[in-house]
Each structure stands twice: as structure tokens, then as C-alpha cells.
Amino acid sequence: MTRMRRRQFLQFAGGAVASLGFSQLDIQKQSLRYAQVLAQDNAxxxxxxxxxxxxxxxxxxxxxxxxxxxxxxxxxxxxxxxxxxxxxxxxxxxxxxxxxxxxxxxxxxxxxxxxxxxxxxxxxxxxxxxxxxxxxxxxxxxxxxxxxxxxxxxxxxxxxxxxxxxxxxxxxxxxxxxxxxxxxxxxxxxxxxxxxxxxxxxxxxxxxxxxxxxxxxxxxxxxxxxxxxxxxxxxxxxxxxxxxxxxxxxxxxxxxxxxxxxxxxxxxxxxxxxxxxxxxxxxxxxxxxxxxxxxxxxxxxxxxxxxxxxxxxxxxxxxxxxxxxxxLNASTAPAEAVITDVSGNQMTCWLGGIETSNPLDKNTILAVVDDQSQELAKVKLESRTGLIGKGTLLQGNAQAFKPGALLQEEVRGIPTNLMLRIGLDPSLETGMSEAKAALVSASRIEAAELGEGQVDYILGRITSKDRKRLQGRVPTVPEVGMLGLFTPTKENILSDSFSGATDESAADAVLRLQAKFKLLLANRILRAILNPSSSKLGVTATVVPIGAESRALAATRTRGSDLVTTAITPEVGEVKPGDNIQIQVKNQETQDLYISVLGIGSDGEMTVLFPSDYTAATDASLVGAGQTLKVPQAGRDDYDFVVSGPAGTIEVIVLASARSLRDTLKGLKKIASRSGQRPGEPLAISEPSAVVEGLLGDLTDTTRAFLKVQRQETQQIDATQLAALSLSLNVVE
Structure with missing residues (x-):
């Protein structure tokens, strides 16, 4: 869901907050009142x-x-x-x-x-x-x-x-x-x-x-x-x-x-x-x-x-x-980490600002910054255990290398063998070992015991309790005994993964789900590069309804964006089947940027929304400095982005790069050619892993051109050369 409700956790009050209609005068008065309750600097x-x-x-x-x-x-x-x-x-x-x-x-x-x-x-x-x-x-x-x-x-x-x-x-x-x-x-x-x-x-x-x-x-x-x-x-x-x-x-x-x-x-x-x-x-x-x-x-x-x-x-x-x-307003610059201890040129840091989807492997480069985000030194991350990182001072002002110094991500190290972790639910019973063996034999899939680490999804059978809990959550509730994938909390399911018979074996289910696993792995890799909070490129992304473009449904921006607003639209919006929407991406840089836009449905299916002409030169995805890309755009694209049911989530991924994503476009052209896709239409990605790996190769090449930190076991993503943003739209019926 996207609309927050007034809390009833401790039942201080009875009902939910009614939506308030503010006139312009109301807004001015309310903003003044909130300015007055902002704590004083000496508080x-x-x-x-x-x-x-x-x-x-x-x-x-x-x-x-x-x-x-x-x-x-x-x-x-x-x-x-x-x-x-x-x-x-x-x-x-x-x-x-x-x-x-x-x-x-x-x-x-x-x-x-x-x-x-x-x-x-x-x-x-x-x-x-x-x-x-x-x-x-x-x-x-x-x-x-x-x-x-x-x-x-x-x-x-x-x-x-x-x-x-x-x-x-x-x-x-x-x-x-x-x-x-x-x-x-x-x-x-x-x-x-x-x-x-x-x-x-x-x-x-x-x-x-x-x-x-x-x-x-x-x-x-x-x-x-x-x-x-x-x-x-x-x-x-x-x-x-x-x-x-x-x-x-x-x-x-x-x-x-x-x-x-x-x-x-x-x-x-x-x-x-x-x-x-x-x-x-x-x-x-x-x-x-x-x-x-x-x-x-x-x-x-x-x-x-x-x-x-x-x-x-x-x-x-x-x-x-x-x-x-x-x-309070934050008194320091935004950061991914803070140094907690220093010994010589070695440091320990607290990684409280790191996304769970960010693998942050060794060879990650962090910048020591002052309160205005000005770089003072560089640190190389050597190891990470949970929220604790250890690293080495590479260069810069040694006086700034001290406990309390803030660290911002500059180059992200991503393991080349990033895995999809599938938890095994007790409902598998005697099929647990069979499922584990089948998963281990699959490429880049890791079987995990629940409670022993983070998992991406859970493989399990539908029980009578599951059926009762899922009523009203999904359009069609699977039958008791069917095998498929749950979310990590088991409060929801990937509906299309439950297509086998109720007596299907765990090994057969894993075999049936191979294509699904590849799709989910591609999504896992794609999310590993999301960096709105650390990218130095100035990019904003907005979803608007056609005919009412001044009303943003969802919006997000990078740390490098000069759009500073105290009332930015949330990163998640709400739409209904039949709504006609448009994605707008603004390049706030003084240089041109190569931009791609992807859509991911609730089932994990990936579609390239832009560029839609895969036969054109790579410069077709170039967006000029200060310009706004609109997707779809009349006269260029032969489609409308009309929301369809059932209820679920649409995720929009925006990638902006300082250099061309040639390998990615080559992969898309091959898929379009084999499927008979004509230019100007969105392209459903039938080989997501290959396309995403091509994207990582492009991004690593971009980083390599600016920083000589490449190692075979790690791919590097440079925050000064890439912006990867995400927006969500909840479809409600």
C-alpha cells in the first residue's frame, strides 16, 4: 500500500486520520507553525x-x-x-x-x-x-x-x-x-x-x-x-x-x-x-x-x-x-558510514546508511567528507561483517581520517558471482534435502536455512494456514500442497510460481522454476546497482498522469541533484487500472547522459521502456544537458503506458550513465531481432540475466575508464558516472 494511515498502535485515538483539504492560506499558516516548532540550534x-x-x-x-x-x-x-x-x-x-x-x-x-x-x-x-x-x-x-x-x-x-x-x-x-x-x-x-x-x-x-x-x-x-x-x-x-x-x-x-x-x-x-x-x-x-x-x-x-x-x-x-x-534538520552531510576507530592507516566503520540490496564487496571506495560533502580523503573497504566494515586509507588528508568522520560511497564493489538466496520452508518436510540438492545444482542459486541469514524468497508448500492468510491478498489462492515462492515474511507469494500439481516433488518444482530463478536473479543484480542516495550525477525521475502532468504520482532524485525541496512527492505512488501515465527523467548535469528506463512487474517480468528503437545508434538514448526525457513521448514511441490489473506493484528503474551502454543495447537488439519486435514499442526481456550482465560490464568499463581499481572477482560502479533510481507504483482495483 502507499497511503499511510493514522496509527492505532497504542490506541490513543480511535479512527484513521481523515484526508484534509488545504487551501493556499492553510498551507502558509501550517508551514509557519511547523517552522516555529523546529527546535532552536541551542536546544x-x-x-x-x-x-x-x-x-x-x-x-x-x-x-x-x-x-x-x-x-x-x-x-x-x-x-x-x-x-x-x-x-x-x-x-x-x-x-x-x-x-x-x-x-x-x-x-x-x-x-x-x-x-x-x-x-x-x-x-x-x-x-x-x-x-x-x-x-x-x-x-x-x-x-x-x-x-x-x-x-x-x-x-x-x-x-x-x-x-x-x-x-x-x-x-x-x-x-x-x-x-x-x-x-x-x-x-x-x-x-x-x-x-x-x-x-x-x-x-x-x-x-x-x-x-x-x-x-x-x-x-x-x-x-x-x-x-x-x-x-x-x-x-x-x-x-x-x-x-x-x-x-x-x-x-x-x-x-x-x-x-x-x-x-x-x-x-x-x-x-x-x-x-x-x-x-x-x-x-x-x-x-x-x-x-x-x-x-x-x-x-x-x-x-x-x-x-x-x-x-x-x-x-x-x-x-x-x-x-x-x-x-531537527540534520547537522551533517548525508553519508553511508562513519568511522568509529582508527589505528595507523586502518579503520573500522559503522555502515548504517547502506542499503540491504547493496552487496558492498571489497574494493569499494569510500570518500571521507566534511559537513558540506567536500572530499578530504579516500578509503578502500577491505572487509565487511554485517554493519561493521574495515578498510585502509588510500590517499588524502590524514588528519581527516579519524573517528567520527563521515564516509560517502564513491565506487561500489559488486561481487561477480552475486547469488540468489532461496530459503527452505519447513512445509517442504521430507522434500527439504531434495530441494536443497536441486537448488545447489542450479547456476548462482544458494539454498539457505531460515533464520541463518538474509533470503530473497522462500520455497515452500501452501498450507491451510497460508490459504487463509492469502485470501484477499492475491487474485487466485493456490491449493494446499502446491509448491512455489513466498516473500521472506511468508505474508505474500509470487502467484505465477505456483503452477504445479499438489503432489509435485521439490526437485520437479525447482526444475520448473529455473526460468523464474533467472528472472529473479537478474532483478537481484539490477537492484544491487541502485544508488540514488550516493550518485553524484544530478538526475530526477517523476511519474505523472497524462493530462495532469503538474501532479506527480511518485518522484525521486539523486544525492547529486540540485532539486532541494522540503515537500518532495514520495517515491511510491498509487494508480488504478486504466490510468495513462508518463515517466519524466530530468538530466540536471552540464553534460549529456545516456538514459535507459525499465519496468518490472509484480511477477518480476522486465520490460525496456526506453530506448524503444533498438536499431538506432547508441546515441539514441542520449539526453542533453538540462533536458527532460519523457517516456512514452508522442511522435517517437508507438505506445501508451496504460496501467492494467490485477492489483500489484510496478517498479520503474531509471539508469543514467556518463558513457554509452553499448553491450546492453547489443543484447537488447538480439532479443528484439529474435522476437520480431518492431522499433518504437516496449521490449519484454526474455533473457534478463544476459542483459543485466551486459549492463554490469558496461558500467564496469565506465568505471575502469576513470579509476584503475578493477579486479576479476569484483565489478565496480562509480557514483560519479552512474545514477540508478527506482520508483514504485501500487496498482489498486
Missing amino acids: RKLALLVGINTYPTAPLYGCVTDVELQRELLVHRFGFNPKNILTVTDAQATRKGILRAFEEHLIKQAKPGDVAVFHYSGHGSQVNDPDKDTRDGLNGTLVPVDSVSGQEQGRQVVNDIMGHTLFLLMSAVPTDNLTMVLDSCFSGGGKRGNMRVRSINRLARESGGVFPNREELAYQQQWLSRLKMSADEFKQKRRTGVAKGVVIASANRNQFASDATFDGFNAGAFTYHMTKYLWQQTGETPVVGAIANISRRTTQENDQDPELECTPQCDPNSVADQRPFYF
Whole structure:
């Protein structure tokens, strides 16, 4: 989905935010109000970060990493003093420990105008709400590490921290510049696909429901007394909205919050994507637009739709809401990494701004930059383990090579043998070893145990639970027993991969899916070169509806773009079958650029949208300096880009290169010739792996022309010579 909803995670309020219609005067007034709530430069910045992995039952693995992700971001991008960041993790995060830390660190220390951040990563749950604020009569909770259940007056009770309690604590913080991030949920529990759910589902186990214990209710009464707030006033306020500031929840009320497995580390899917996004952003970053763009990744990859609630009330679907993330503008340049330790000419760095799709192999070159992104030195990455990288100073100002120095990607090293990782689901049962052997024998396919690393897809059989969950998600739900590919969370499927019989063997399914694997591998390689946050080329890409070109459906830009806007359209848009759309790509460089545009459907099928004349010279894809390419364009292209059903996702990939992509075009010409494709029409790629490999060869040749860093086991992509951007369109019926 693309439209964010007002969060109901802690049920401070009942319904979703209604779409607001802003007049120009409304926008001016609102922008002024948000400018006034931007924290002053001399404001103190306080943060309380809570992460719990070591639950006695149902342990998690990525919550302490979330704390580290937030801490490094707040210190190195938003200028927090490390002394003003309090971390409470694992055994420290008892009920009393969390509440004491909130009172002592945020409530007692914050002053009006200061900035305060509270982050929680851990399990969530639910208890019966005595006031029944919501239709189901439940209130969300945070589960401390010492959470216990017991009996009081014949009822099952727990010592969780209720959403009602958090409302009171927020009310007591003296500043309005408060941001609360909650990476937990209260749906389900246990494992789902390649992730664990950050929830303890007590209601399914306990008859009669679960209630807050006396200690929790007494604590609320203490705060009502301190705040001089009556019970009726408390009820009315929390049903109206959040107490103050901004609350961000990692998933909507009926979804799972993923404790996800990435390449070499575990983290909350939302926290990782959020902090990575904030590392990469240039200029001002409004929280509304940021959550919309972060949602694009969490929805596609983790089936999570983050939710947002603000005071004054925010409109998640309006570009008029300009309050910045954390009520602050970033105090440093965007970056992919930060140096954490130096010994001689060797360094260790934190790779918090790196995309999960970015393999970042050895021979990657990183630039040490100042706060204005001016290069001071070059570093070569020698190794990477999860979020930790190690490298060597190559050249430049040795004085700048120090802890705290920011690193921007300059040349990306991509392994020549990049693999497609397929997880094996327990539903394969006795066919597990058979499936593994068949996958291993396939070219560039790796079979993986779930929970042992990041996977691209999961091979499994449809179970009765799967069928129930998929109802309404896909047009045709496969029969129980059919084999095919799931997304990593198992919340969705690649529908066209389930075409075999219910008694099909795992080996036969792998054989049947060979063409699909090649297509998915090509997509994996293509995504490995996406670099909007690091490209130095100035390129913007926009999708607009024909007949209303002034209204952008989706937009994105490179770091090198001079388009600095505080209200940029999100990178994901919403379209309906029958909509006629156009892609516009602007070359903001002073040099001409070679541009290609590809479309990828929900099933992974790839189509070249531009250039559409494969018989023309390579210069046919050249777009002049300062010019805008329109795809399709009347008089040049013999087609319209009309959206068709069913519901799903269309991804648009834009490639802009300083040098011609000759090998890529040669491959396209061969495919067009064999298929009888005539010039001027989009070309469906029947041999995606060969075309993408040709593209990588072109890009490596381009890099080789500028930097002598080529090695056989690695292909290099130069951020000064290539821009690779992605936009998504969700098709809704």
C-alpha cells in the first residue's frame, strides 16, 4: 500500500486520520507553525533508547542492534551529545528500569524547546482496557524483560506498560518536541518465514483475557495526580490523539513487526530502514514524507505499513505538513558510514546508511567528507561483517581520517558471482534435502536455512494456514500442497510460481522454476546497482498522469541533484487500472547522459521502456544537458503506458550513465531481432540475466575508464558516472 494511515498502535485515538483539504492560506499558516516548532540550534537533545532481546521465553535478536542504529544516527547525523543518550537494554529493561529511565532522563531533564526522543524495540502485547477506548476493548502494551503474569481477584494480570501509561509519561515531558518510535506489535507471535514477530500473544492463551495489574493502574493514578488531570479528562484527551509531538509505529495494528535477518546481522525491519533513510537524506526531511518513503521499503520487503500520529494533527497524505524528523534538520552531510576507530592507516566503520540490496564487496571506495560533502580523503573497504566494515586509507588528508568522520560511497564493489538466496520452508518436510540438492545444482542459486541469514524468497508448500492468510491478498489462492515462492515474511507469494500439481516433488518444482530463478536473479543484480542516495550525477525521475502532468504520482532524485525541496512527492505512488501515465527523467548535469528506463512487474517480468528503437545508434538514448526525457513521448514511441490489473506493484528503474551502454543495447537488439519486435514499442526481456550482465560490464568499463581499481572477482560502479533510481507504483482495483 502507499497511503499511510493514522496509527492505532497504542490506541490513543480511535479512527484513521481523515484526508484534509488545504487551501493556499492553510498551507502558509501550517508551514509557519511547523517552522516555529523546529527546535532552536541551542536546544538540548535528549534520547532514551530501549531494546530487549533476552526475554526468558520468545527471545528476539535485533532489538539491541536497533538501539545501536538509533544511537549512531542521532550522534553523527543529528548532533546529539553521546552523554545525553541513555540506552536501556536487556536485563536493564525491567518495568521499573524503563519507567525510571523515562522519568529521570526525559521528564526531569527536558526543558521547553528541547528535543526528546524515546525509542522502544521489543515485544508488544495487549491487555483488556477498563475504559474500552476501542471497539475491541484492548490497549497495546510494551513488554519489559521481567514481564510476569499472575492472578488478582480471579483474573489473569500482567505488569506490562500500557499505552495509557505512555500517554501520561508523554504529557509530563516539558517539551513539545517529542518523538516516540515504537518498533513492536501485538499481532501473532513466534516465527513467520525468515523473521520473528515482536509480539507476545497472551490473549490467545488465556481464557477471559488479560488485564493490567494493580501496580500498573496505581502508577497511572500517581501520574494523574501529578498532572492534575481527572479521569474523564484523561479519557477524553487520549481518545482525541497523542499527548504531544510525534508517535511512529513500525506496523499497523493488524500486522507483524519484523525482527528481521539481514546479511550478517539482525534488526527491526522498520528501524533499519528508517535509520538508513535518515543517514542518506539531503536537506530538510519532513517526517510525513519520510514515513511515506520508508513505508515503500517496509511494505514491499516486510509487509509492514508504518503509522504516524502527531500533535497538532498531521495529515500523512499531505505535502503541506513540514515538521522535520525529530524536530531537527540534520547537522551533517548525508553519508553511508562513519568511522568509529582508527589505528595507523586502518579503520573500522559503522555502515548504517547502506542499503540491504547493496552487496558492498571489497574494493569499494569510500570518500571521507566534511559537513558540506567536500572530499578530504579516500578509503578502500577491505572487509565487511554485517554493519561493521574495515578498510585502509588510500590517499588524502590524514588528519581527516579519524573517528567520527563521515564516509560517502564513491565506487561500489559488486561481487561477480552475486547469488540468489532461496530459503527452505519447513512445509517442504521430507522434500527439504531434495530441494536443497536441486537448488545447489542450479547456476548462482544458494539454498539457505531460515533464520541463518538474509533470503530473497522462500520455497515452500501452501498450507491451510497460508490459504487463509492469502485470501484477499492475491487474485487466485493456490491449493494446499502446491509448491512455489513466498516473500521472506511468508505474508505474500509470487502467484505465477505456483503452477504445479499438489503432489509435485521439490526437485520437479525447482526444475520448473529455473526460468523464474533467472528472472529473479537478474532483478537481484539490477537492484544491487541502485544508488540514488550516493550518485553524484544530478538526475530526477517523476511519474505523472497524462493530462495532469503538474501532479506527480511518485518522484525521486539523486544525492547529486540540485532539486532541494522540503515537500518532495514520495517515491511510491498509487494508480488504478486504466490510468495513462508518463515517466519524466530530468538530466540536471552540464553534460549529456545516456538514459535507459525499465519496468518490472509484480511477477518480476522486465520490460525496456526506453530506448524503444533498438536499431538506432547508441546515441539514441542520449539526453542533453538540462533536458527532460519523457517516456512514452508522442511522435517517437508507438505506445501508451496504460496501467492494467490485477492489483500489484510496478517498479520503474531509471539508469543514467556518463558513457554509452553499448553491450546492453547489443543484447537488447538480439532479443528484439529474435522476437520480431518492431522499433518504437516496449521490449519484454526474455533473457534478463544476459542483459543485466551486459549492463554490469558496461558500467564496469565506465568505471575502469576513470579509476584503475578493477579486479576479476569484483565489478565496480562509480557514483560519479552512474545514477540508478527506482520508483514504485501500487496498482489498486
